[in-house]
Amino acid sequence: MNQGDVRVQIPAGSPSAPVAVPLVLGLAARAGLAVEQVDEVALATEMLLGERAPADLLITLSVDGGSLTVAIHGLPPDRVERRRALLPELVDGLEVDGARVVIRAGS
Amino acid sequence: MPEADPTPVLATRAKTGDEKAREQLVLRLQPLVAGLAGRFAGRASRADLEQAGIVGVLDALTRYDPDQGPFEPYATPFAVGEMLKLARSVSAPVRVPREVRQAARAVDDAVEALTGPDGRGPTIPQIAERSGLDEEMVVEAMRSRMAMRPLPAEDVPLHQLGASADELAAAETRLELGNRLERLDSRSRQLIDLRFGLGLSQREIATRMGISQMHVSRLLRAAMRELEAED
Numbered sequence: 001m002n003q004g005d006v007r008v009q010i011p012a013g014s015p016s017a018p019v020a021v022p023l024v025l026g027l028a029a030r031a032g033l034a035v036e037q038v039d040e041v042a043l044a045t046e047m048l049l050g051e052r053a054p055a056d057l058l059i060t061l062s063v064d065g066g067s068l069t070v071a072i073h074g075l076p077p078d079r080v081e082r083r084r085a086l087l088p089e090l091v092d093g094l095e096v097d098g099a100r101v102v103i104r105a106g107s
Numbered sequence: 108m109p110e111a112d113p114t115p116v117l118a119t120r121a122k123t124g125d126e127k128a129r130e131q132l133v134l135r136l137q138p139l140v141a142g143l144a145g146r147f148a149g150r151a152s153r154a155d156l157e158q159a160g161i162v163g164v165l166d167a168l169t170r171y172d173p174d175q176g177p178f179e180p181y182a183t184p185f186a187v188g189e190m191l192k193l194a195r196s197v198s199a200p201v202r203v204p205r206e207v208r209q210a211a212r213a214v215d216d217a218v219e220a221l222t223g224p225d226g227r228g229p230t231i232p233q234i235a236e237r238s239g240l241d242e243e244m245v246v247e248a249m250r251s252r253m254a255m256r257p258l259p260a261e262d263v264p265l266h267q268l269g270a271s272a273d274e275l276a277a278a279e280t281r282l283e284l285g286n287r288l289e290r291l292d293s294r295s296r297q298l299i300d301l302r303f304g305l306g307l308s309q310r311e312i313a314t315r316m317g318i319s320q321m322h323v324s325r326l327l328r329a330a331m332r333e334l335e336a337e338d
Contacts, residue, residue: 021253025246029231035218035249036228036309039324042253047331085284089303 005062012056016049020059024070027061031068033106037092041105044090045070047083048101054079067092067106074099114178118171129168132178136164136186139179143186147194156190163189203251210248213238215321226310228320252321253328274305287334295330302327 006023010016021042028038049057049072058073080101087094093104114135120128140160147156163186167178175181203211217237221229231249235242288296301307301315309327313320 022246022250025249029242029246032230032232034228034230035234036320036324038231038249039253039309043328043331046253046328047335050335086303089306 005060008059008061010049010053010057010059012053014053015051016053016057017046017051020045020049020061020070023061024068027063028068028105031063031106032066033068037105040090041068041070041103044087044103047086047090048072048075048080048103050079065106067104069093069102069104071100071102075101112177115173115176118168118178119173121168122171129165132168133161133164136161136179136182139183140164140186143183144190146187147190155193159189159193160186163187203254207244207247207251210238210240210244211252213240214245214248214252215319218321219319222310222320226308228310252325277304284334291330291333295326295333298323298327298330299334 006027008020008023010019024042024045025038028041033041049059054076055074057075060069060071060073062069062071077099080096084094084096087103091103091105092107093102095102114132117128117132117135121132137157140157143160144153144156164182166189167182167185171178171181214234217234218228221233221237229237231242231245234240235245238245240248284299288299291299298312301312302309307315309320309323313323316323
């Protein structure tokens with residue numbers, strides 16, 4: 001974890017997207033993303049998290065130069081799988097490794 | 108000889124406190140209200156929409172003057188107004204403060220003004236500078252926009268979207284969403300096809316539909332929520 005990263009733990013059943021999306025927007029502003037990129041990385045985050053956390057989640061958000069990375073640990077694999085066809089259109093990078101999903105917006 | 112329209116007489120009697128006339132009038136206008144509620148299908152429950160329509164009809168009754176002509180055409184805008192109010196209240200589940208609503212409009216205007224010919228939109232600091240808002244308020248305005256659900260726009264004919272029905276069908280096949288798309292209305296389905304199946308950007312879709320990118324964003328978000336509703 002780098003200095004300036006934001007880390008959030010969300011227990012299962014607690015509000016998730018309503019907590020994470022404002023952080024995504026704020027950090028996307030810091031990364032200097034264009035408005036459409038900001039909108040779509042927020043949408044991708046919403047799709048993955050849902051209104052309430054489907055399991056205990058750990059989310060790490062980091063800005064590196066002109067990009068924002070959102071790493072989500074703890075998502076049920078079938079939840080990610082169902083969204084896998086759509087996510088690559090919304091973000092510039094997508095990595096899925098077991099229960100860990102990483103999305104990236106910007107270059 | 109055609110039967111004379113009884114609604115002006117019923118309305119006049121109802122205005123004077125005749126409960127029976129009032130009930131008859133509401134009953135008589137029920138099909139009209141039900142038809143109007145169909146315009147807002149999917150935006151609130153049918154029963155709530157019809158109830159709102161009746162509230163509008165009764166409001167119209169208090170202002171109606173038989174010299175203005177038949178009651179039905181007079182009452183229609185009142186009924187529609189109440190349904191619209193209901194649909195809007197459902198569309199924005201979170202109450203948004205006036206200053207944030209104004210900021211959201213300023214953000215929309217700034218995005219439209221600053222989007223370059225290449226379709227690249229502005230950054231949040233650029234929007235802040237153009238609109239005179241601070242960055243925090245721009246973010247708050249964007250967040251509030253995301254929480255709102257748009258009212259349905261007019262359906263856009265397929266040819267105006269620049270994609271044939273065959274292309275959209277092929278796009279759907281590529282998406283491999285199975286029958287999940289079937290739960291969407293045709294416009295939402297087309298939006299998903301265009302954005303995810305054909306890979307058009309929000310800006311490109313906006314240009315084809317003749318609406319703003321921010322509007323496409325809201326429509327797309329609503330479509331995605333609908334798509335995921337039962338997940």
